[in-house]
Ligand code: NAP
């Protein structure tokens with residue numbers, strides 16, 4: 304069989320621990336035999352980040368802006384323990400945070416649905432994609448522990464010296480106080496990413512906040528979403544037959560529980576933090592969840608939603624059998640290859656990505672899966688495979704599909 308060719312390289316970012324091992328196997332067994340793989344390789348493994356003083360992370364982010372599509376392996380965000388373990392020169396920031404800052408993106412997470420792993424909410428038939436605003440609100444707050452009687456004020460001093468002042472509360476005893484902010488620019492970029500993503504996915508976009516209570520703050524989010532929609536997306540949405548609608552966060556929850564899924568749900572920072580954990584648990588597993596960072600000017604970075612699966616890696620190093628689920632990492636590759644195929648007008652590459660996903664899901668539906676899924680599946684006659692055997696089972700299915 305002739306290998307599928309590529310015109311533009313993908314930005315490939317290698318990572319750490321167990322996912323770095325899976326990365327290699329996925330390339331060897333699922334990609335290289337079928338695709339004449341073109342990538343620009345960046346090693347974001349912690350040792351190499353340390354060697355380059357983290358320059359490699361910034362270079363990878365720049366390459367992503369240049370080529371538009373990247374695929375990333377899970378990486379360690381170092382803490383004190385990791386600093387000792389890897390003898391690091393310093394504590395580097397999370398590569399994901401570096402990326403979000405460089406690309407100014409929004410993270411979209413969607414569950415991977417497969418027969419035999421049922422969502423807790425029985426009505427959900429299609430994935431619900433959550434889009435979390437990744438800037439501001441309580442994540443950049445300023446807080447005061449109020450010791451006793453006194454007056455709290457909100458004061459804004461403009462560049463020209465004009466002062467706007469409001470009383471927050473007059474305390475007659477101890478209490479607490481918090482200041483939060485966001486910027487029009489960040490909200491607008493968030494909105495653009497959400498509309499672009501929904502359009503590309505051909506799915507409705509919901510946005511929820513609490514503007515009945517927070518008339519100015521949440522009201523501003525609602526206004527900006529409305530403006531971005533009217534100015535840039537309304538016609539394209541109508542052509543695609545999809546809709547945008549805003550609703551209160553509590554109403555959104557009630558509707559989501561009764562929905563069939565199949566839409567994009569844009570959330571403010573805190574709502575997205577909380578509800579993405581709820582959605583991933585309700586859909587089954589973090590290892591069955593895709594994650595893509597989309598920048599407002601249309602760059603895409605695909606990865607798995609989980610971490611480097613450290614505990615499994617230590618077992619692997621000791622020569623013990625592991626059964627690590629590679630589905631989310633396989634889907635990071637298929638997502639990136641499909642996007643590359645679409646951007647380059649390379650239909651064969653996009654079709655390969657579809658088949659790779661189908662081969663992966665078929666493997667599970669035939670009852671061959673890793674231990675994490677075997678524990679929760681409703682399928683009878685399940686075979687638990689080790690980390691590499693699962694990838695090889697997918698490879699066999701994929702080769703059969705490509706041959707027919
Ligand atoms: P984790 O790697 O997501 O793993 C947590 C636990 O979830 C595992 O111990 C395992 O449970 C289960 N799990 C996760 N992924 C799995 C998979 N693919 N197959 C089977 N089981 C899976 O999170 P962590 O252990 O908290 O973090 C490890 C490292 O990852 C940290 O250094 C952190 O900084 C990094 N991290 C990176 C990213 C990223 O790059 N995007 C995201 C999160 C964390 P059992 O052990 O019970 O089997």
Ligand code: MG
Nearest residue numbers: 575576577580
């Ligand atoms: Mg959370």
